[in-house]
Amino acid sequence: MTIRYLVFFAQVHPEFRLPELQSIAELYGFQVIKPASLPGVSENEIWNPSRPFWVIDLEDEAHAIALAERCILxxxxxxxxxxxxxxEDVHSQTLACAHLWQRFKExxxxxxxxxxxxxxxxxxxxKEIVDSFAFMDMRGKIDLKNPDETFTCYEEYPDARYKTKEDDGKNTLLHIFFGRLVTVGKARALVQKFDVKKRSYYGNTSMEAEISLxxxxxxxxxxxxxxxxxxxxTGSMAYTAAQFGAFVFGSDIDGRQMRGKGDSPGIMIAATQYGVAPRIIDLCTFDVTRNPLRCGDLFDAIVTDPPYGVRAGAKRLGRKESDRDRRVQKRLANPERELLQTTAQEDYVPPTKPYELSDLVRDLVRLARYLLRPNGRLVFFLPTVTDEYEAVDVETALCSGMEVVANSVQDFGNWGRRLITIKxxxxxxxxxxFEDGEETDDDSKNHVPAHKDFREKYFKRFQKN
Structure with missing residues (x-):
């Protein structure tokens, strides 16, 4: 038999609520059940992202406590x-649920x-509202500071951010909720703990704390x-994953981001600040398309925010076509000198070329299939153009054995970034x-995803022509 609960959410990132609830429920091995119907609530309003209250069904109170301890929202x-x-509706339903609250009566x-x-x-x-619940006949001591139980009555009014022109000047009562406080959200305190402004080491591409959590x-x-x-x-995802007890391995083609300028790597300095340094297994500098990992099924999850060119562009080893032509001409002119310059120099820095976003996403999914253990997850952000995005953009990046389990958007107007979870x-x-090439299907070849050439679209302000 399930028990009905009211969840009060922070009004931030509403599209991420359901994926987070489902993920934490899967982690602890239970289900979050959506009520089939609610008195006085339309089907579309039961789990409305724009409203802070959701009614859910759970099999045990311990499941509600587990959600509150991990869910950031x-x-x-x-x-x-x-x-x-x-x-009148609230009172009649409360009387019908007397078996739930009468244990606290005496x-x-x-x-x-x-x-x-x-x-x-x-x-x-x-005071009038409190007096209207006198039928509960609570006989225990009233304690306003440290009570054993807290009974709360919420009146919900329209959120100013979602009001229409017809709602201006009105504040119509939408709904009333009454229940017993089970627990407060413990995980929201982590948003302040991992605040980038308080971090000892960060860069201009550091992910904000709430999103990384x-x-x-x-x-x-x-x-x-x-x-x-x-x-x-700069390791934003590493700190939060390690906070929850996971071991983390990280790499980047540009080691300067991970190292920083001090004697100790910047990432390790911040990890020490958060008390998670022992869980950072290692940091390596390499191009992910030429990685040194020689066996798969290594990781339980891959989490990343791929560079898409707004603040930092994605790179991979190799030469641009124009550079390659010039090198060929030099090699033909003086092959011995060219060989000496590229192989004998100790401080030789291999050249890099741009890594187009749609190619990166396709490769990332296939790399995840190689490196993940069964049921492992790939979690990453994908920037998309609002007017051009289609669900097929993500679907065509998939390969056999990989399935999308969550796709939610953080909207910035003309564009948004989608938090994609693939299992x-x-x-x-x-x-x-990158060693065993796989042919993509015809749909993948023919479809041009909206995130292709995202950088150019962004700096052209998403003008269609």
């Missing part, structure tokens, strides 16, 4: 006794809280897991995509 969870558009200290979302309730009206939850990071970031940068669904082992 949860502020609090309540055992729901009644809800509706009027207090000798449990308690308090009542009456509050509103997106509005204020005068003290005189708060959400990404770590999508990887199912937990003690004993082994996680890889192939575009490590390895096969037990079969595969070779490295």
């Amino acid at each position: 949860i502020k609090s969870i309540y055992e729901l006794y009644g809800h509706g558009n009027t207090y 000798d449990t200290s308690f308090r009542f809280i009456v509050t509103a979302y997106s509005d204020r309730i005068p003290m005189s009206r708060q 959400l990404m770590a939850n999508q990887t199912l990071a937990s003690p004993g897991k082994f996680i890889y970031d192939p575009f490590m940068g 390895k669904t096969t037990n079969e082992s595969f070779g490295s995509p």
Whole structure:
């Protein structure tokens, strides 16, 4: 038998709520069930991302506590006794749920809280609302500071950010919820802990703390897991994954980002600040397309924010076509001198060329299939043009044995970045995509994804011509 709960969310990144709930439920081995129907609530409003309250069904209170301890977006969870558009509805449902709250009736200290979302309730009206629940006949001690149980009544009003022109000047009561506080969101404190502004080492491409924590939850990071970031940068995803107990290995084609300028690597300095340095296994500098990893099925998850050219462009080893032509001419003119310059110099830096985003994404998915263990996850951000994006853009980047389990967007207007979670669904082992080439299907060859040449589109302000 399931128990009904009310989840109160922070009103940030609403599109990421459901993937996070489902990921943490999968991590701990239970299900978050969506109610088939709710009195006074339309089907479209049951899990509406624009509203801060969601009603969910769980099999055990311990599951609600587990969600609150890991989900970054949860502020609090309540055992729901009644809800509706009027207090008559709330009272009647609360009476019907008497078996849930009567255990606290005799000798449990308690308090009542009456509050509103997106509005204020005068003290005189708060007292009237509390008095309207006198039928519960709570006989324990009233303790306003440290009660055993807290009963909360929420009035929900329209969020100002989602009001239409017709709603201007109005503040219509949308819904009323009443229940017992089970737990507050413990994980939200981590957003302040990992605040980039407080970090001892960071760069201009460092991921903001809240997003990196959400990404770590999508990887199912937990003690004993082994996680890889192939575009490590300044390590934002490494710290949060390690915070949840995972071991982390990172690489980047540009070692300067990982090292910083001090005697000790910058990433290790920040990891020490957060107390997770022992979980950073190693940092290596190499081109992911020519990686030294000689066996697959190594990692439980791969998490990364691939460079897409707005603040830093993706690179891979090789020469641009124009450079290659000039080198050929030099080699023909003086082959011995050319060979000496490229192979005998100790400080020789191999040349790099741009790594087009759509090619990078396709290669990343195939690399993940090679390196991930069965049921392992690939979690990464994909920038997309709002007017051009289609679901097929992601689908055509997939290969056999890889399946999309979550795709949510952070909207910036003309463009957005999608947090993509892909799961390895096969037990079969595969070779490295850069050694054993795999032919893509006809649809992948013919379809041009909207994220192709994203950098050029971004700096042209997404003008269609």
